[in-house]
Amino acid sequence: MVWLIALPLGWASLTVLLGPRRGAWTAISALTAQLWLAFELAQTVRATGTVRHAVGGWGAPLGIDLAVDGLSAAMLLLAQGVALPVAIYARAYFKVRSGHPGGVWFWPLLGFLIAGLNALFASADLFNLYVTLELVGLAAVALVAAGGGAPQVAAALRYLFATLLGSGAYLLGVALIYGVYGTVSTATLEPLLTVEAPRLAWIAGLLMLSGLMLKTALFPFHYWLPPAHGGAATPVSALLSALVVKASFYLILRLWIGPFAALVDRIAWLPAVLGATAVIWGSWHALRAVRLKALVAWSTVAQIGYLFLVFPLLGDDRIALHAGGMQMVSHAFAKAAMFTAAGVIVHTTGRDAVAEVAGVASRLPVTLFAFGLAGMTLMGLPPSGGFLAKWLLIEAALARGRWDMVVVVLAGGLLAAAYTFRVLRQAFLLPPSGERRRVERRPIAVLEWTAFVLAAASVAMGLRGMEIVQLLDAGT
Amino acid sequence: MTGGLLFALTGVALFASGVAGVVLIDNLLRRILAFNLMGSGAFLVLVGLAQRNEVADPVPQAMVLTGIVVAVAATALALAMTRKYHALTGRLELTGDDND
Amino acid sequence: MKRLAVTALATGFAVVLVEAMLNLGPAAIDLRIPVRENLAESGVSHAVTAVLLNYRGYDTLLEVAVLLLALVAVLTVTDEADVAFPHMEHPVLQTLARLATPLMTVVAVYLLWAGAFRPGGAFQAGSVLAAAAVLLHLVGLLPGWRSPRLPLRLGLVAGLLTFLAVATAMLARGALLEYPPSMAGGLILLIESVLTVSLALILAGLFLLLSRDEGPS
Numbered sequence: 001m002v003w004l005i006a007l008p009l010g011w012a013s014l015t016v017l018l019g020p021r022r023g024a025w026t027a028i029s030a031l032t033a034q035l036w037l038a039f040e041l042a043q044t045v046r047a048t049g050t051v052r053h054a055v056g057g058w059g060a061p062l063g064i065d066l067a068v069d070g071l072s073a074a075m076l077l078l079a080q081g082v083a084l085p086v087a088i089y090a091r092a093y094f095k096v097r098s099g100h101p102g103g104v105w106f107w108p109l110l111g112f113l114i115a116g117l118n119a120l121f122a123s124a125d126l127f128n129l130y131v132t133l134e135l136v137g138l139a140a141v142a143l144v145a146a147g148g149g150a151p152q153v154a155a156a157l158r159y160l161f162a163t164l165l166g167s168g169a170y171l172l173g174v175a176l177i178y179g180v181y182g183t184v185s186t187a188t189l190e191p192l193l194t195v196e197a198p199r200l201a202w203i204a205g206l207l208m209l210s211g212l213m214l215k216t217a218l219f220p221f222h223y224w225l226p227p228a229h230g231g232a233a234t235p236v237s238a239l240l241s242a243l244v245v246k247a248s249f250y251l252i253l254r255l256w257i258g259p260f261a262a263l264v265d266r267i268a269w270l271p272a273v274l275g276a277t278a279v280i281w282g283s284w285h286a287l288r289a290v291r292l293k294a295l296v297a298w299s300t301v302a303q304i305g306y307l308f309l310v311f312p313l314l315g316d317d318r319i320a321l322h323a324g325g326m327q328m329v330s331h332a333f334a335k336a337a338m339f340t341a342a343g344v345i346v347h348t349t350g351r352d353a354v355a356e357v358a359g360v361a362s363r364l365p366v367t368l369f370a371f372g373l374a375g376m377t378l379m380g381l382p383p384s385g386g387f388l389a390k391w392l393l394i395e396a397a398l399a400r401g402r403w404d405m406v407v408v409v410l411a412g413g414l415l416a417a418a419y420t421f422r423v424l425r426q427a428f429l430l431p432p433s434g435e436r437r438r439v440e441r442r443p444i445a446v447l448e449w450t451a452f453v454l455a456a457a458s459v460a461m462g463l464r465g466m467e468i469v470q471l472l473d474a475g476t
Numbered sequence: 477m478t479g480g481l482l483f484a485l486t487g488v489a490l491f492a493s494g495v496a497g498v499v500l501i502d503n504l505l506r507r508i509l510a511f512n513l514m515g516s517g518a519f520l521v522l523v524g525l526a527q528r529n530e531v532a533d534p535v536p537q538a539m540v541l542t543g544i545v546v547a548v549a550a551t552a553l554a555l556a557m558t559r560k561y562h563a564l565t566g567r568l569e570l571t572g573d574d575n576d
Numbered sequence: 577m578k579r580l581a582v583t584a585l586a587t588g589f590a591v592v593l594v595e596a597m598l599n600l601g602p603a604a605i606d607l608r609i610p611v612r613e614n615l616a617e618s619g620v621s622h623a624v625t626a627v628l629l630n631y632r633g634y635d636t637l638l639e640v641a642v643l644l645l646a647l648v649a650v651l652t653v654t655d656e657a658d659v660a661f662p663h664m665e666h667p668v669l670q671t672l673a674r675l676a677t678p679l680m681t682v683v684a685v686y687l688l689w690a691g692a693f694r695p696g697g698a699f700q701a702g703s704v705l706a707a708a709a710v711l712l713h714l715v716g717l718l719p720g721w722r723s724p725r726l727p728l729r730l731g732l733v734a735g736l737l738t739f740l741a742v743a744t745a746m747l748a749r750g751a752l753l754e755y756p757p758s759m760a761g762g763l764i765l766l767i768e769s770v771l772t773v774s775l776a777l778i779l780a781g782l783f784l785l786l787s788r789d790e791g792p793s
Contacts, residue, residue, distance in 0.1 A: 006740060006752070013737050019726070053752065055751055056632075056751060063632065064634045104651075109645070109652065112644075116638075116641075130543075131642065145649075157561060165498055171543065178526055181605060203593060488597070531608070535611065538632060545699060548782075549646035552650055552782040
């Protein structure tokens with residue numbers, strides 16, 4: 001488990017040493033090893049329960065503990081599973097655009113991002129989680145700003161301030177918790193944080209959860225996401241939408257069912273309301289987006305909304321937890337697929353407006369198929385992972401008589417269908433004859449097929465749903 | 477009112493001012509300063525609250541050392557990006573929808 | 577309007593927080609006790625250094641990664657065509673800087689050594705060295721950096737790599753970063769020494785990379 005953190009830190013440093021633009025193969029081979037390690041870890045967790053590691057040999061609360069249960073193991077598997085195809089995509093992407101300044105230090109930044117994500121998913125110490133949050137956040141911001149013009153730098157600055165506000169609030173929360181309880185270890189805190197906790201503990205919880213919601217771009221804190229995800233280089237957009245926003249959501253979930261479990265019942269309605277609004281608001285903007293990547297970015301805002309619907313539904317039956325986990329996993333693969341597919345379309349046609357992708361279907365069949373498959377997950381069509389996630393969500397909602405949520409889930413699915421078909425319809429149209437001789441580049445097989453692999457994975461998640469649910473349950 | 481508690485209360489004031497600054501101010505450099513104010517506030521709370529009984533506690537002190545380094549890293553990145561933004565646009569304020 | 581709302585919210589929040597702080601009992605857990613009890617095996621005799629490099633050394637490892645990441649990030653957003661940074665080539669200032677630098681280096685080495693038994697350590701020492709570099713640059717004796725070459729890159733990553741190497745080497749006998757008590761002091765000193773150099777380079781780099789000045793013309 002430790003190697004999942006040590007390896008990426010190692011190759012991030014090595015790729016710095018290797019120099020500008022180098023390091024693709026180092027990264028890809030290391031990520032392959034990490035994917036295998038994540039599989040092994042998931043097997044171990046399923047067989048024997050939560051895997052713990054007391055760093056330094058001291059044990060909490062003096063030292064820092066790492067703890068990987070089913071949920072963490074699933075997230076670790078997800079992170080390596082998305083990162084590897086995206087890395088392969090990125091290598092080809094930057095090779096084709098040899099002048100793109102974003103490719104100069106992409107590999108070290110990717111290494112630090114993955115190291116931070118893995119460290120975040122494995123950590124059981126609130127302050128350590130703060131450091132991992134910063135590692136992930138700063139790497140993400142740098143990736144957005146890389147090689148961009150003024151819009152990218154502006155989007156990155158907006159993102160930076162949002163993420164710093166979020167982690168600042170989180171840090172103040174940690175400071176308050178330490179002041180009240182004298183420890184920041186989640187395991188030690190869990191029995192201590194009861195309903196009779198002092199007011200400061202409640203405020204701390206509020207701060208930490210709000211800060212993390214800002215980082216997850218929950219409505220109304222979503223303003224920074226569309227420019228950042230929509231404007232960044234394609235591999236970066238894929239990583240951000242698929243993994244980075246899931247990391248802060250994972251942390252919210254972890255705090256919600258962990259240390260703060262006793263305190264959060266009363267406010268569970270709030271994230272759900274905001275989530276429902278996000279689903280509608282995000283989908284609406286996706287329908288009206290002019291640029292292809294902006295459409296995909298707004299879709300992320302909408303799909304994140306689904307995640308927040310689980311909070312009022314959490315209970316002993318764990319259905320809502322399974323729903324949240326499935327949604328995280330399938331959306332990550334689907335969104336990465338959608339962004340990489342969109343990147344291929346933009347690269348090949350040289351245009352990035354939705355209205356101008358006419359006719360690409362004949363030239364980029366694999367890419368369009370990938371886009372369509374990814375859309376299946378977003379819409380919630382069987383047998384995709386997205387279908388399973390929404391099914392579980394509806395099941396959990398019905399068990400508590402929450403018909404309003406069922407309506408939101410179904411409406412969101414319809415809207416997702418609308419904006420997905422908006423793109424597909426355009427792509428299958430023939431371009432007006434006068435424009436057929438537009439300047440284009442050849443499609444590149446690696447780019448198309450990695451997009452396809454990601455999309456296929458999002459559908460496969462549905463087919464292997466039972467195993468994922470079993471993994472999520474492990475270690476509890 | 478012990479010394480530690482006084483630090484903590486000051487920290488709260490600084491944090492609140494810092495957050496208000498990041499949200500309300502338009503000038504990028506001043507927003508970065510406000511962020512640093514916010515960070516310093518959080519650090520003061522971390523150390524002050526833990527030491528409200530006037531006894532030194534090494535754990536929050538070490539945490540604050542780590543926090544300072546992280547804040548330096550973030551500030552450096554923010555400044556570099558502000559520099560680049562200014563070089564590209566000649567402006568020191570982000571335009572467009574800029575709420576929060 | 578927005579100004580008023582945000583200010584009101586911030587003030588209200590601060591007031592609530594202050595009130596909650598004033599009525600707080602003692603903490604449930606006192607970490608000073610285990611810190612003190614295990615100090616003998618930690619390899620250093622200063623409690624904060626022990627926490628920073630032993631008990632919570634994992635945080636320190638990640639924070640070094642954050643710093644290195646920041647440097648790479650700064651490299652990413654700066655390119656060669658940026659604005660030149662003015663410096664002053666006044667001979668008095670240059671002499672002062674020349675006098676100060678060896679002193680600052682000695683202070684840095686002292687801080688590194690002293691970290692084991694009083695406030696000090698790699699970060700403090702690295703900062704002083706970086707400050708010396710910035711000082712030399714401001715008076716025109718040290719040129720700004722362009723994209724770092726191999727020797728410089730080696731210096732930049734050496735700290736993190738050494739820390740990582742020692743940390744993972746400990747996996748053979750136990751947990752990550754679990755120093756054997758007999759070697760703890762030596763290992764910590766090793767890590768801190770290499771870290772000082774790297775941190776100095778990283779911190780200096782964060783300033784010098786943003787400056788396009790090439791030195792006295």
